[in-house]
Each structure stands twice: as structure tokens, then as C-alpha cells.
Amino acid sequence: xxxxxxxxxxxxxxxxxxxxxxxxxxxxxxxxxxxxxxxxxxxxxxxxxxxxxxxxxxxxxxxxxxxxxxxxxxxxxxxxxxxxxxxxxxxxxxxxxxxxxxxxxxxxxxxxxxxxxxxxxxxxxxxxxxxxxxxxxxxxxxxxxxxxxxxxxxxxxxxxxxxxxxxxxxxxxxxxxxxxxxxxxxxxxxxxxxxxxxxxxxxxxxxxxxx
Amino acid sequence: xxxxxxxxxxxxxxxxxxxxxxxxxxxxxxxxxxxxxxxxxxxxxxxxxxxxxxxxxxxxxxxxxxxxxxxxxxxxxxxxxxxxxxxxxxxxxxxxxxxxxxxxxxxxxxxxxxxxxxxxxxxxxxxxxxxxxxxxxxxxxxxxxxxxxxxxxxxxxxxxxxxxxxxxxxxxxxxxxxxxxxxxxxxxxxxxxxxxxxxxxxxxxxxxxxx
Amino acid sequence: xxxxxxxxxxxxxxxxxxxxxxxxxxxxxxxxxxxxxxxxxxxxxxxxxxxxxxxxxxxxxxxxxxxxxxxxxxxxxxxxxxxxxxxxxxxxxxxxxxxxxxxxxxxxxxxxxxxxxxxxxxxxxxxxxxxxxxxxxxxxxxxxxxxxxxxxxxxxxxxxxxxxxxxxxxxxxxxxxxxxxxxxxxxxxxxxxxxxxxxxxxxxxxxxxxx
Numbered sequence: 001x002x003x004x005x006x007x008x009x010x011x012x013x014x015x016x017x018x019x020x021x022x023x024x025x026x027x028x029x030x031x032x033x034x035x036x037x038x039x040x041x042x043x044x045x046x047x048x049x050x051x052x053x054x055x056x057x058x059x060x061x062x063x064x065x066x067x068x069x070x071x072x073x074x075x076x077x078x079x080x081x082x083x084x085x086x087x088x089x090x091x092x093x094x095x096x097x098x099x100x101x102x103x104x105x106x107x108x109x110x111x112x113x114x115x116x117x118x119x120x121x122x123x124x125x126x127x128x129x130x131x132x133x134x135x136x137x138x139x140x141x142x143x144x145x146x147x148x149x150x151x152x153x154x155x156x157x158x159x160x161x162x163x164x165x166x167x168x169x170x171x172x173x174x175x176x177x178x179x180x181x182x183x184x185x186x187x188x189x190x191x192x193x194x195x196x197x198x199x200x201x202x203x204x205x206x207x208x209x210x211x
Numbered sequence: 212x213x214x215x216x217x218x219x220x221x222x223x224x225x226x227x228x229x230x231x232x233x234x235x236x237x238x239x240x241x242x243x244x245x246x247x248x249x250x251x252x253x254x255x256x257x258x259x260x261x262x263x264x265x266x267x268x269x270x271x272x273x274x275x276x277x278x279x280x281x282x283x284x285x286x287x288x289x290x291x292x293x294x295x296x297x298x299x300x301x302x303x304x305x306x307x308x309x310x311x312x313x314x315x316x317x318x319x320x321x322x323x324x325x326x327x328x329x330x331x332x333x334x335x336x337x338x339x340x341x342x343x344x345x346x347x348x349x350x351x352x353x354x355x356x357x358x359x360x361x362x363x364x365x366x367x368x369x370x371x372x373x374x375x376x377x378x379x380x381x382x383x384x385x386x387x388x389x390x391x392x393x394x395x396x397x398x399x400x401x402x403x404x405x406x407x408x409x410x411x412x413x414x415x416x417x418x419x420x421x422x
Numbered sequence: 423x424x425x426x427x428x429x430x431x432x433x434x435x436x437x438x439x440x441x442x443x444x445x446x447x448x449x450x451x452x453x454x455x456x457x458x459x460x461x462x463x464x465x466x467x468x469x470x471x472x473x474x475x476x477x478x479x480x481x482x483x484x485x486x487x488x489x490x491x492x493x494x495x496x497x498x499x500x501x502x503x504x505x506x507x508x509x510x511x512x513x514x515x516x517x518x519x520x521x522x523x524x525x526x527x528x529x530x531x532x533x534x535x536x537x538x539x540x541x542x543x544x545x546x547x548x549x550x551x552x553x554x555x556x557x558x559x560x561x562x563x564x565x566x567x568x569x570x571x572x573x574x575x576x577x578x579x580x581x582x583x584x585x586x587x588x589x590x591x592x593x594x595x596x597x598x599x600x601x602x603x604x605x606x607x608x609x610x611x612x613x614x615x616x617x618x619x620x621x622x623x624x625x626x627x628x629x630x631x632x633x
Contacts, residue, residue, distance in 0.1 A: 027572070036579060037572040051478070056262070058271030060480025065545045123276045137353075142559075142569055147353055150238070150248040157247060267473070269482030334487045348564075358564055361449070361459040368458060 007176045008112040011184065012050065012063075013073050015105030020046035020077025022098035023139050028085045029095070030143055035082055041139060042078025047071075049106050049134030053127055057117045096195055099136060099148075103159055104187035107132035108180050111163035112170065121167050128163030129156055132187075154194025162187030218387045219323040222395065223261065223274075224284050226316030231257035231288025233309035234350050239296045240306070241354055246293055252350060253289025257313075258282075260345030264321050264338055268328045307406055310347060310359075314370055315398035318343035319391050322374035323381065332378050339374030340367055343398075365405025373398030429598045430534040433606065434472065434485075435495050437527030442468035442499025444520035445561050450507045451517070452565055457504055463561060464500025468524075469493075471556030475532050475549055479539045518617055521558060521570075525581055526609035529554035530602050533585035534592065543589050550585030551578055554609075576616025584609030 023045025027038040047064045054062035064070040110131025114124040133149040133156060140147040148155050162183045169179030234256025238249040258275045265273035275281040321342025325335040344360040344367060351358040359366050373394045380390030445467025449460040469486040476484035486492040532553025536546035555571040555578060562569040570577050584605045591601030 033572055036577070040571055040578060055266060055477060056272055056276065058269075058480075060482075061478055061539075061541055061545070065478065065541055065549070068542070068544060071544065071548070117272075119272055119276060120279070122279060122282065123272070126282070127276070141352060141563060142572060144355065144566065144568060146355060149251055150244055150353060155247070156251060266477060267483055267487065269480075271482075328483075330483055330487060331490070333490060333493065334483070337493070338487070352563060355566065357566060360462055361455055361564060366458070367462060 011109035019102035024078040024081030039078040045139040046074035048138040052134040053131040100191040104184040107159040129159040132159035158187040158190035222320035230313035235289040235292030250289040256350040257285035259349040263345040264342040311402040315395040318370040318373040340370040343370035369398040369401035433531035441524035446500040446503030461500040467561040468496035470560040474556040475553040522613040526606040529581040551581040554581035580609040580612035
């Protein structure tokens with residue numbers, strides 16, 4: 001079944017590349033893995049979010065497996081990071097940028113694909129956010145980090161906002177590509193502002209959270 | 212496809228609420244997360260078990276996504292726990308009670324739904340137990356605890372017993388609601404007795420396990 | 423839908439038994455669990471890889487649940503390990519052999535089943551490897567180890583080679599059982615050579631990895 005819109009596909013592939021670089025660089029930096037570990041973690045980060053989305057939508061086998069372009073882009077990004085990522089001792093900044101890019105693109109493309117499959121708007125927003133945070137969550141579980149979606153206040157929220165914006169635009173009949181790019185840019189901007197200024201979502205009433 | 216019985220739905224929603232409170236309180240107590248982390252962990256604990264069951268049954272998208280009531284109950288329970296759970300330094304007791312309640316209700320409703328989907332009785336019992344322990348297992352993996360299903364002797368067993376009872380009753384044609392409630396109460400009682408008296412399942416032959 | 427070939431089924435059941443023993447022995451050795459924990463971890467290790475494969479193929483409920491033989495073999499292997507695995511303080515060697523056997527058999531049977539379901543050859547090779555490494559990865563995540571697929575250089579590679587060999591043979595029309603057994607033996611041999619001689623895949627360019 002190929003009901004995926006071209007916009008969704010394009011955003012998906014760029015997001016796949018960004019997450020593949022991110023996952024592979026994370027593997028190099030935190031876990032010091034060999035090429036198999038680096039490529040495995042890169043590919044899983046890259047295609048994990050979309051795989052979870054497709055499983056939940058019942059679009060099986062996932063687009064990742066029906067479409068060689070996802071696998072090629074995910075493998076290519078991981079290998080590039082493996083070859084050229086060495087010595088980047090301060091690679092934290094690009095890792096955060098790439099993660100934010102993948103998050104934004106997947107939140108938007110995931111929400112669009114979910115609408116294509118006929119789920120309701122609330123479900124499409126949530127599935128968009130799940131697509132955005134899914135790959136990074138699998139990455140963090142495998143290398144035994146607490147997932148960013150739990151600890152970083154402005155991580156799920158920008159993904160939800162980006163998905164909400166594109167779902168609203170789709171409902172109002174606005175042109176697909178423009179709304180999608182605007183939603184992704186908005187999500188990316190909020191995420192990076194959160195990173196830059198260390199903004200967190202509110203803690204429980206009456207508590208003060210330390211840095 | 213909506214073959215879910217009303218009994219199964221009702222038990223599911225109450226179990227969803229209990230697990231949402233439990234997951235959110237766990238997030239407050241153990242991981243000291245902000246509102247996004249608390250609600251994410253609460254919702255995942257609440258709907259994770261049913262999602263795994265529905266994926267394995269091939270009922271996709273999962274009922275959670277086709278039916279807004281699950282999402283509303285899961286989000287509501289998580290937000291209530293976030294707002295009112297503060298300062299509960301000894302919140303361990305309610306966390307255990309809520310976990311046992313969710314476990315019992317999901318084991319029964321999961322087994323009933325699995326029968327509705329035409330799997331065999333042994334499979335229905337196992338899928339019931341998986342529904343019961345699934346959300347808590349996802350919760351524990353994300354916050355890096357070893358899941359209770361592995362370490363706590365009387366955790367999977369009461370779920371299996373509750374599911375077995377309701378599957379047997381269904382096969383014998385006894386009235387649905389009565390058998391379901393009895394099975395859930397039995398499961399809950401065994402679980403809480405295990406907690407109260409520190410009962411564990413037997414260790415390997417010839418060993419003595421410490422407390 | 424039962425399009426599974428007899429060869430695939432036979433290899434699957436032997437691999438299920440090997441992984442059940444492996445998972446249960448791991449539970450005894452590393453985590454010192456009781457019988458429920460041992461059997462749960464043994465069964466999940468045994469059927470986890472095939473479950474992930476079947477979810478991704480859309481063959482739901484997974485063969486594990488439609489076919490009681492998988493459950494019986496997985497439970498039997500786990501219980502045998504629980505009863506007779508005690509005192510094996512140097513049980514590391516059989517754990518590694520059983521893991522390599524399960525890896526090899528599942529990589530081959532997973533690739534064959536994927537071809538039966540009509541995915542392309544590259545996808546079948548990857549799904550074969552996923553089947554091989556999936557159960558052990560779930561096992562490692564639950565007991566909080568970094569999965570072998572990330573850290574052990576010659577773990578995913580032999581699985582990919584075994585799957586590639588059997589997919590190639592199938593495309594060339596060679597007899598199924600012979601090719602399958604040869605591919606499994608090749609995968610097993612490469613894996614055990616890697617274990618024996620501590621061979622790792624290459625690290626990033628310009629680095630030297632310690633032992």
C-alpha cells in the first residue's frame with residue numbers, strides 16, 4: 001500500500017539521514033563501538049521511529065522494508081559518520097542539531113502519514129510525536145541512557161506542536177509542502193531554544209528542580 | 212474491527228487509569244521528571260500493555276489509538292498524579308496497590324479480548340498476562356529498573372492465574388462480568404499477599420535466595 | 423496464513439530450544455532470578471526474535487502464538503535450564519555456544535520465512551539477521567546489559583552472512599534444506615571463531631581499540 005505523499009517521503013528521507021548521522025556519532029562518542037555497532041545504532045536510530053509508527057498504523061512490512069531508499073540512506077549516513085566522525089571530541093553540538101532536525105522532520109512526516117492512513121487528528125498528532133522521538137528512544141535504551149523524551153522538557157513538546165500545526169493545516173486544506181516545512185522549522189526552533197537556554201517544562205507544583 | 216466486549220472495555224479503562232497514576236507517581240518518585248516526563252511515563256505505563264497485546268493480535272491501529280477514551284483516561288490519570296502526587300514521600304504503598312490493580316484488570320481484559328480475536332485458550336492466557344505486565348515492563352526499561360516481571364516472584368503468576376480463570380469461565384459459558392470481576396479480585400489478592408509477606412516463587416533447586 | 427516451509431519450521435524450533443536454554447542460563451548466572459524470572463527470560467529470548475520478525479512481516483498473531491510447538495519448546499528449554507543449570511559456575515561456554523546456535527538457526531529460518539512472505543532479497547537478509555539477534559537483544563535490555571549486537575564485532579556479521587547465503591541459494595533454486603544447513607553452519611563457525619580469537623570488526627579510522 002503506497003499512500004505516502006511525496007512531501008512525507010522527502011521529509012522522511014532527510015530525517016532518516018539526520019538521525020543516522022546522530023545515532024552513529026552517539027555510538028562513536030558514548031559507547032566507542034566498532035563499525036557494526038556504529039552502523040546498527042545509526043540505522044536503528046534512523047528507522048526506529050518510522051518502524052514504530054508503521055507497526056502502530058498496521059502498515060506492514062514497514063515502509064522501511066518495502067522501500068530500499070530508507071535502508072540506503074540510513075546505512076549511508078551511518079557509514080559516513082563512522083568514517084569521518086573520528087576525533088570529534090566535541091561532537092556534542094552537531095549531535096544535538098541533527099537530533100533536533102530528525103525530531104522535527106519525523107514529527108511532521110509521521111503526522112502526515114498517519115492522516116493518510118485515516119486515523120483521527122489527535123491520533124495523528126501523537127503518532128507524529130512518536131515517530132519523532134521513537135528512534136532516539138530506542139537508541140537511548142540500547143546504550144542504557146534514560147531517554148531524552150523523559151528527561152528533557154522541551155523534547156516531546158516541540159514534536160507535538162510541529163505535528164499539531166501540520167495536522168491543523170492539512171484539515172484547513174492549506175498547501176502541503178509549505179505547511180510541512182513551516183511546522184518542521186517551528187519544531188526545530190523550539191527544540192533548539194530549549195537546548196540553548198536550558199528551558200525545561202514545569203516540575204510538580206511546589207517543587208524547585210535543580211539544574 | 213470492534214469486537215471488544217463491554218466488560219473488557221470497562222476493565223481496560225479502569226486498569227488504564229490505575230496504571231497511569233502508577234506510572235506518573237513512579238516518575239515523580241524515582242526519576243524526579245518534569246510534567247512531560249511524568250505524563251509520558253504515565254501514559255506509556257497505562258497504554259503500553261494493551262498496545263503490545265493489540266500489535267500481537269494484529270488489531271491495528273491499537274484500540275488505544277482508535278478510541279479516544281483510552282488516551283483521555285491515560286492523560287487524565289497522569290496529570291492528576293502530577294498535580295497531587297507531590298510530597299508523597301511514602302507513596303510506595305499506593306504505587307504498589309495501583310500496579311496490582313492495573314495488573315489484575317489488564318490480565319483479565321487482555322485474555323477476554325484475545326479470545327474475542329479467536330486465538331486459542333493457552334495463547335489467550337499468555338496474552339492476558341502480557342497485557343498485565345507489558346506497560347510496567349516498558350516503564351521499568353525506560354527508567355532503567357530491572358522489570359518487576361523478572362525479579363518479583365508473585366507478579367507474572369497472579370496475572371497468569373487471573374487470565375486462566377477468566378478463560379476457563381468463558382469456555383464453560385459462565386456470565387462474563389461475574390467471572391471477570393472474580394478473576395481480577397483473585398489476581399489482585401494473590402499479588403498483594405505476595406507483596407505483604409514477601410513471597411517469592413521457588414529459586415533453582417538446592418539454592419537459598421536472600422531477601 | 424501458513425506459508426512457512428518445513429525447513430524453516432524445523433530450524434526455528436531447534437533455535438528456539440537453544441535460545442530458551444541460553445536465556446534461562448543467563449537469568450540464573452547473571453541475575454539470580456527465581457523460576458518465574460528464569461522462564462520468562464528464557465521464553466522471551468527464545469521467541470523474541472521471531473516475534474519481532476513476524477510483527478515486521480505483518481504475520482499476526484505471530485507464529486509463536488498460532489503454533490503451540492514454539493511455546494512448548496521455549497517453556498521446556500527454560501524449565502530444563504532452571505532444573506539442571508544450577509552450580510554451573512563456569513556456564514559461560516555453553517551459554518555462548520547456545521547463543522551462537524540460536525543466532526545461526528534464526529538468521530537462516532528468518533530469512534527463509536521473509537522470502538516466503540514476498541519481501542525483497544535485501545529485506546530478507548536484514549530480517550533474517552533481526553530474527554537472529556532480536557531475542558538476545560530483548561534479553562540484554564531487560565537485564566540491563568548493552569546488547570551483544572552493539573558491542574560484539576562478529577555477532578551481526580555472521581548472521582548477515584548466513585542470511586545472505588541462504589537467500590542467494592534460494593534465488594538460484596538450490597535445494598532448501600542443504601543450503602539452509604550450510605548457511606547455518608557457516609554463520610555458527612564465523613561466530614565461534616570470533617568468540618575464540620576475540621576478533622572484532624574494525625573500529626573507526628585511526629583509532630586502536632583495547633581488548
